[in-house]
Amino acid sequence: MDSYLAGVIRGVARFISVYEGEYSRERLVQQLARTHPKTITQLAQKDTGSSANRHMRQILRIYNGASREMSLPLKN
Known part of the structure; x- marks a missing residue:
């Protein structure tokens, strides 16, 4: 549900x-x-910008994880 x-x-x-x-x-x-989705939302609340961009940055951070090979750069 979350x-x-x-x-x-x-x-x-x-x-x-x-x-x-x-x-x-x-x-x-x-x-x-x-x-957990609530974790994404809690982390996004500490960020600045629009809601979609704050959440997208958290999702990018999660997507990248510890992998340098699979990492994507931050885009706006």
């Missing part, structure tokens, strides 16, 4: 839009499955 939080949905949509053709859908799903 995965339907509006900020998380907007963040995922923004991530997909910004990184279209650059990200792995499988990796995104796998990485997001490891993080």
Whole structure:
């Protein structure tokens, strides 16, 4: 139920839009499955900018994880 939080949905949509053709859908799903949606929202609240951008930055951080090979750069 928490995965339907509006900020998380907007963040995922923004991530997909910004990184279209650059990200792995499988990796995104796998990485997001490891993080509770409320955690994403709590971290995004500490950030600045629009809700979609704050959540997208958290999703990018989660997507990148510790991998240098699979990391994507921050885009706006």
